[in-house]
Amino acid sequence: MATAALGHSSATGRAQLYGTVAIARRALRDARARTIGFAYLFAAVAYIQPVSYRHTYPTVADRLSFAHSFANNKAVVLFYGKAYDLLSVGGYSAWRVGGILVIFAAVFGLLAAVRALRAEEDAGRAELILGGIVGRGSAFFASMMAIGGGALLLWVAAFIGSVLGGLPAGGSAYLALAIVSAVPVFVGVGALASQLAPTRRVALELGGAAVAVCFVLRVIADTSSSLGWLRWVTPLGWAEELRPFTGAQPLVLLLPAAASALLIVSAWRIAASRDVGSGLLRARDSAEPRFGLLSSPTAEALRSERTSMIVWLAGVGAFSFVVGVISKSISSVGISKQLERELQKLGSGSVLTPTGYIGFSFIFFVLAMSLFAVSQVAAARHEEVDERLETLLALPVARTGWLGGRLALAGVATAVISLLGGLLAWAGAVSQGVSLSLPKMIEAGANCLPVAFLFLGVAALAYGLVPRATVGIAYGLVVVAFLWQLFGSLLGAPKWLVDATPFAHVGFVPAQPFRVGAAAVLIAIGVLAGLVAMAFFRRRDLTGA
Amino acid sequence: MTSAAVEFERLTVTRGGREVLHQVAGSFAAGRVTGLFGPSGSGKSTLIRAIAGVQASVQGTLRVLGEQPGSMKVRRALGYMTQAPSVYEDLTVAENVRYFAAIRGGELGAVLERVQLVDQSDQLVRNLSGGQRARVSLAAALVANPRLLLLDEPTVGLDPLLRRELWGLFGRLAAEGGALLVSSHVLDEARHCDEVILLREGTIVAQLSPAELAARTGTDDLDEAFIRLIEQT
Numbered sequence: 001m002a003t004a005a006l007g008h009s010s011a012t013g014r015a016q017l018y019g020t021v022a023i024a025r026r027a028l029r030d031a032r033a034r035t036i037g038f039a040y041l042f043a044a045v046a047y048i049q050p051v052s053y054r055h056t057y058p059t060v061a062d063r064l065s066f067a068h069s070f071a072n073n074k075a076v077v078l079f080y081g082k083a084y085d086l087l088s089v090g091g092y093s094a095w096r097v098g099g100i101l102v103i104f105a106a107v108f109g110l111l112a113a114v115r116a117l118r119a120e121e122d123a124g125r126a127e128l129i130l131g132g133i134v135g136r137g138s139a140f141f142a143s144m145m146a147i148g149g150g151a152l153l154l155w156v157a158a159f160i161g162s163v164l165g166g167l168p169a170g171g172s173a174y175l176a177l178a179i180v181s182a183v184p185v186f187v188g189v190g191a192l193a194s195q196l197a198p199t200r201r202v203a204l205e206l207g208g209a210a211v212a213v214c215f216v217l218r219v220i221a222d223t224s225s226s227l228g229w230l231r232w233v234t235p236l237g238w239a240e241e242l243r244p245f246t247g248a249q250p251l252v253l254l255l256p257a258a259a260s261a262l263l264i265v266s267a268w269r270i271a272a273s274r275d276v277g278s279g280l281l282r283a284r285d286s287a288e289p290r291f292g293l294l295s296s297p298t299a300e301a302l303r304s305e306r307t308s309m310i311v312w313l314a315g316v317g318a319f320s321f322v323v324g325v326i327s328k329s330i331s332s333v334g335i336s337k338q339l340e341r342e343l344q345k346l347g348s349g350s351v352l353t354p355t356g357y358i359g360f361s362f363i364f365f366v367l368a369m370s371l372f373a374v375s376q377v378a379a380a381r382h383e384e385v386d387e388r389l390e391t392l393l394a395l396p397v398a399r400t401g402w403l404g405g406r407l408a409l410a411g412v413a414t415a416v417i418s419l420l421g422g423l424l425a426w427a428g429a430v431s432q433g434v435s436l437s438l439p440k441m442i443e444a445g446a447n448c449l450p451v452a453f454l455f456l457g458v459a460a461l462a463y464g465l466v467p468r469a470t471v472g473i474a475y476g477l478v479v480v481a482f483l484w485q486l487f488g489s490l491l492g493a494p495k496w497l498v499d500a501t502p503f504a505h506v507g508f509v510p511a512q513p514f515r516v517g518a519a520a521v522l523i524a525i526g527v528l529a530g531l532v533a534m535a536f537f538r539r540r541d542l543t544g545a
Numbered sequence: 546m547t548s549a550a551v552e553f554e555r556l557t558v559t560r561g562g563r564e565v566l567h568q569v570a571g572s573f574a575a576g577r578v579t580g581l582f583g584p585s586g587s588g589k590s591t592l593i594r595a596i597a598g599v600q601a602s603v604q605g606t607l608r609v610l611g612e613q614p615g616s617m618k619v620r621r622a623l624g625y626m627t628q629a630p631s632v633y634e635d636l637t638v639a640e641n642v643r644y645f646a647a648i649r650g651g652e653l654g655a656v657l658e659r660v661q662l663v664d665q666s667d668q669l670v671r672n673l674s675g676g677q678r679a680r681v682s683l684a685a686a687l688v689a690n691p692r693l694l695l696l697d698e699p700t701v702g703l704d705p706l707l708r709r710e711l712w713g714l715f716g717r718l719a720a721e722g723g724a725l726l727v728s729s730h731v732l733d734e735a736r737h738c739d740e741v742i743l744l745r746e747g748t749i750v751a752q753l754s755p756a757e758l759a760a761r762t763g764t765d766d767l768d769e770a771f772i773r774l775i776e777q778t
Contacts, residue, residue, distance in 0.1 A: 198671075289637055289667060294644040304635060387631040391685070394597040394625040394695075395648050396617055541560060541601040 020138040027116050027146035033472070034115075035150040038108050039157035041483070042101055042179070046161030046172075048487055049096045050089045054166065063087045081240050082222040082231075090171055090245030093162060094178075101158065101179045102239040103215060109183040110207040112150055113190025116143035117271075118200045140271055144187070144264065151183040167245075175244035181256040185235040186211065188263025195270040205311065212315065219322070235259065297397055298405030305379055305409075312372050313417050316365060320421040323361040324428020327354035354434045358425055359508030362444050366506055367482050369418050369452040374474040376410035377459035381470045385545045393542070400534045403460070407530055410456055418448040440510040447509040450522035451502045457526030457533070464536035467543050550575045550693055550724035551596055555605035558591050565591045567747045568605070573740065575692070575724035578715050580738035582729060582771070587744040589728040590628055593695050596726065597625045610693060621649065624691030628698050630682040634671040638662055641670060642684050651689020659714060660684045661707075676703045683711075687718075694718065694725045700734065712737035732767040743771065750778055 028035075057063045067086035081099030085091030117140070158176035163169055190207045197203035214234040221230035221237055231237030232255075241252045293303035380403065383389045393399060422445025429436045459474035466473065485503035498504060505518040552572035558565050566588045573579035581589050594600040595607060598615025612619045632641045638657070646653050657663045660680040665673065670681055683699055696715075700708045712734065719725050719739070727738070735741045735755050743750040751774060753761070762770040762777075 289639045289643075291640065291643050294636075294640060295647045297648070300633075300644060304633070387627050387629050388633065390594070390597075390599050390627050391625055391631045391645075391682075392648065393599050394620065394623055395645070396620040396650070397648060398617075539601060542599060543561075 016138055020142040023139055023142035024146045024149075027143050028149055031112055031115060031146065031150055034108075034111065035153055037476075038104065038150075039153050041104060042154050043157040043161035044483075044487065045101055046093070046097050046158045046176070047165040050093045050162060050165035050167050053089055053092045053096075060087065081218060081236070084243055084246035088245065090167055090175075093165070093167060094175055094244040094246060097158070097162065098175060098179055098239060098244060102182045102236050103211070105154065105179050105182040106186040106211050106214065106236065108150070108154065109147070109186030109188075110190040110193075110204070110211060112147045112183075113143075113187040114194055114200060114203045114207060116147060117191055117267075118194035118197070118203045121194075137268070137272060140268055147183075147187055151180055151187075154183065155180045171245050174242075174248055174250070177253075178239045178242040178244050181239055181242065181253060182235050184260035185256050185263065188260045188267065191267035192263050192270075195267050195274065205308075216322075296405070297392055297402050298409055301379070301383075301406050301409055305376065305413075308375070308379075309413050309417070312368075313420060316368055316417050316421045317424045320361075320365065320425040321428040323358060324425040324430075324434075325432055327357045327425075327429050328432035328434050353511065354429060355436065356508065356511040358429065358436075358441075358444065359511035362421075362425075362447060362509065363485075363503065363506060365418065365421050365445075366448045366451050366503065367478070369414050369448040370455040370478045370482075371475070372417065373410055373414050373452045373456035374459045374478055376406065376413070377456065377463055377474055378471045380406045381463055381467060384467065384542055387544065390542050399538050403463075403534055403537050407456060407460055411453060414452045414456070415446075415449060418452070419445040421445050421448070436510070443514050444509040447506060447514055447519075450519040450526075451506060453526040454502050454522045454529075455526070457529030460533035461529040461536075464533035464540065467540070468545075549573065549608075551607075551609050551726070553596075553605065553607040556592075556595065556607055557604045558588075558595050558600060559602040560591055560600070565747055566595070569744075569747070569749045571742055571749055571752050573724065573726060573742070576719055576722055577739035578712075578719045578725045578727060578737065580727055580729065580735050580741040581744065582732055582735055582741055583744035583750075585730055588747045589730075589744055590697050592744070593625075593697050593726065593728060597623065597695050619693075622692040624686035624688075624694040624696075626682050626686040626694075626696045626699055628701075630675075630678040632670050632678065632681045632685055635669065637667050637669055638673075638681050638684075639666040641681055642688055645685040646688045649689040649691075653688065654690070656684045656688045659687060661710070676707065679703065680707075692723055694723055694727075696725065696727045698728055698730070700729060700731075708734070732771050735767050743774065745775060750774060 057066055063086065067083075081095065081102075083091070083095040086095070155176045158179050159169075159172050162172040162175055167175070186207070189210045190203070193203040193206040193210070194200075197206055214236050217230050217234040218236040218240070221228055221234070222240075231240060235256055238252055238255045241249060243249050293299040389402075392402065419442060422441040422443070423438075425444065426436055426438050426441035429441075455474070455478050458477060459470065462473040463470045481501040482503055484498070484501045488498040488501065488504075502522055505515060505522065507513055507515045507518075549572035554570045556566055556569045569592070581592065583589055591600065595603050596609055596614055598609070598613075598619065603614075607614055609619050610622055633644070636644065642656060643653060657666055660683050662677065662680055662684060665677060670678060673681065679699065679702060683696070686694060686696065694715075700711055703711065715725055715727060716737070729735075735758070738755060740752065740754050741758065742752045751758070755767070758767070758770050758774070759765055762773040764770050764773065
């Protein structure tokens with residue numbers, strides 16, 4: 001009897017193990033495009049920074065002058081974090097590579113966790129798997145293993161990139177570790193959000209808010225003289241405190257390790273006890289009927305997108321206000337003409353005056369608004385995947401009207417958010433006594449629109465031509481074009497190739513004039529792409545996921 | 546007999562690079578329930594999509610209410626229910642139905658009574674059962690009294706009592722003068738239809754009344770009848 005029972009349980013155990021491995025492999029495969037994309041980015045950034053630093057500041061004198069004037073420039077600290085040593089290639093790389101890649105590592109962890117834990121459940125596939133022999137604990141463990149595999153790949157990519165960039169292997173390994181240390185923490189955040197939220201989208205919004213809060217905490221800690229201790233409460237700050245190449249403090253690794261363990265174990269415990277398909281935050285069961293914004297498909301699109309639009313509005317608004325406030329502390333005192341020219345090579349050229357700094361920062365708002373515009377086309381595609389579009393288009397709803405309405409809504413929302421960003425940056429700057437004209441800042445807000453409209457049109461074109469690939473193509477183009485703007489010239493690409501990205505044609509308003517001609521061309525391309533998109537969309541078949 | 550509400554000839558439809566319907570011909574009239582039967586993958590949904598005017602790459606002749614499919618006049622008279630419930634999960638039952646009424650420019654009417662969802666009218670669709678969602682989808686198709694109803698597997702996943710009531714509802718809608726095309730892969734449900742179109746691998750095997758089907762195959766068991774019919778052809 002005992003032997004039989006034992007034999008049975010070991011057979012079950014083996015089947016469970018196979019099941020767990022199968023889930024892990026499936027999850028790895030599912031995430032491969034995103035993982036490989038992030039790995040390329042990590043390797044490229046880790047390679048470019050040490051190389052360009054050595055090239056730009058060959059002598060100790062260059063580096064000294066750079067360190068004195070630039071490192072304490074709050075504008076730069078805002079995006080790249082605190083610098084501990086700018087006289088060595090390693091110290092500079094730790095600052096420029098680590099400071100920015102750790103944010104991407106956080107986003108990677110969040111996306112991976114929500115994708116593996118929540119999206120599967122929303123699609124109903126999790127029920128299918130859990131109905132089989134694999135228990136919840138094993139399924140959770142398998143997903144974590146798959147994400148761990150992805151994180152390992154990112155570590156390898158950052159390591160190889162910085163070794164190829166000429167940094168010593170030991171230090172590179174530690175720098176890569178500092179960057180990747182954010183992954184498990186935000187996997188924990190994503191896993192917990194997946195248990196709390198009733199749907200994937202809400203889980204991503206919760207997790208995204210957590211990343212934003214951690215980023216803002218690091219900004220405050222790095223830019224303020226008295227609140228430096230705040231660095232210890234954000235995982236992005238822990239990565240700085242690990243201090244690669246600048247007096248390593250490996251004991252700090254205990255913090256992300258403990259935080260990840262705590263978050264992941266809590267998520268696991270909730271996952272083991274809650275009902276599949278629901279979240280701890282109970283979704284409302286019923287609601288008083290509100291019949292507003294149900295009069296047409298475009299009105300309904302506004303109704304269903306309004307939460308997301310408000311989140312973007314609040315995020316862009318808050319950040320542009322902070323940019324306005326910080327601009328006060330920017331000055332070019334003590335910077336030589338020689339260094340200023342060098343800074344321009346780094347792509348951060350005109351950071352040295354309040355208006356220059358605001359103009360530079362608004363390039364990031366151009367990116368944000370492009371991503372927002374693209375997200376609206378992704379929402380339209382979602383309507384098609386859910387087959388609701390098929391029902392609508394059988395009714396008196398014209399295809400061109402439906403798509404046109406959604407694009408127009410996206411355009412108007414992009415414009416409102418951008419202009420408000422300009423207004424709030426002005427308010428922030430003026431509150432600190434910076435003299436800045438309001439019309440000029442409205443212009444800075446409007447300066448986000450030509451590129452955003454271009455990408456809106458291009459995303460629509462992808463939607464009209466290759467609906468299944470819409471989301472990947474549209475977001476991918478925005479990100480690649482933006483990175484090309486940052487790194488293209490550093491890689492030594494010829495000017496015409498660097499100019500291929502729309503971001504190269506944006507002036508640093510308010511420091512530079514608004515480029516009317518370039519804006520007209522960008523918008524014209526966007527509108528043309530939108531019109532062609534509608535022509536294709538009229539003829540094509542509707543397709544599911 | 547009334548004139549045909551929908552008629553098609555030499556209808557060939559290509560979907561995703563594959564020819565799904567091959568030169569099919571047929572018609573159905575208003576005032577009766579026409580069933581569209583066949584195994585999964587036989588082309589039922591594609592035929593319904595073509596009639597609804599949402600299908601690209603349609604060759605041959607297809608007249609819907611005397612017009613081109615997809616013309617605005619047809620769309621205003623059309624009620625369409627897709628196979629997967631295609632309603633908004635974040636809206637309540639009443640909000641969903643109101644939305645589709647607004648698109649058609651019609652009134653809400655007593656459609657929630659017809660699908661027995663009055664008690665759930667303020668519930669979010671997200672929290673409904675599969676059968677209830679299917680009925681919300683049906684309500685969205687019935688709102689504003691369409692003259693032509695295309696229902697793709699409306700009874701799938703519903704309990705026997707509700708299925709019978711829905712087929713009763715379809716009969717009443719037909720008696721009021723509507724033209725109904727209702728698909729199903731449960732051949733037993735053919736007994737509720739005035740006429741059935743049998744599809745197999747993209748071709749129409751037969752179009753006849755359930756009584757004719759029984760007579761031609763010598764059995765009352767409709768599953769068995771379908772198998773015999775295929776063996777005959």
